Amino acid sequence: MIEYKNHEFFISSPLEIRMLKIEMTFRDGDGDIGLNQEDTLPPFDKASPFYHNLWIELYSLKMGNIEDTFNFNARIQNITPKGQVKSLEGEIQYEIPVDGLADGDSIRIGMQLVDRALNVSVKALSPDIRIQFPQ
Template sequence: MRLPSKIQLFLIILLITGFGSCKKVKKFDNIPRIEYTSFTSIYNPDLEIYDRGVLQFYFEDGDGDIGLDNNDILPPFNPDSKYYYNLIITYFEMQNGELKEVPILWFNPETELYDTLTLSARIPNLTPNGVNKAISGEIQDTLFIYNFNSTYDTIKFEAFIIDRALNESNTISTPLIIR
């Protein structure tokens, strides 16, 4: 049985439209992966120094479980846990030709003591709606880069992210930064 030509044409157009409109599903590993994009230093005219900078990196994750909600404070994401922060950032200074991990100290006026400044952060929940949870994008984080207790001027950061399944991404590094 032969279909009339108008029906054949309609079916062909329908098939072409159907195949053409299908989104290609992105496939990423369920372990997050990140790539360094840039670091931009920010000048503070009041202090006449570069005291902050913006770290930007690309991320991708196959099951989209990147980020935490504000109420994610029960184990393993409780404040005393190593998983409380899901963006882990480490600060290094070039000291006598060698990179050394050092804490950034700041004076806490309430306690009148020096405290260690935490550079790590909590990425908000980025899980997309829908069936396909694969996600990719750019993340920016503003960091303090000036260690008032140090005379060294060359620094570097390392960073990685942790998803809600506690999978750790690869670690990225900034190039050396002169502050």
């Protein structure tokens, strides 16, 4: 399970790229979250959708309707705990560039997490977010 928690807009240094940091919480009963660096054979090869295990979609909104969708998928490293109790819960922070969007534009973020058994979480959605960068 994955859920939206919070977000923050910031300008990265030294290139001054406009960025969005998304905070998500997750829970996994089996604890099989994340991939090892050598996990590149099927089903985790680059041609597979499971090469990435964090699926992020940024939806550009116009009058509350989705106008464009941008994918910012990532690979989360293996965080399976040692020992017999494998249940995991925690927080993921992920940063994406949003240079092409202007202050006042609205977006929504879709998030899904995939475990090593290829179980895909239900898509979590952020509320509508109005872009506002610090001055």
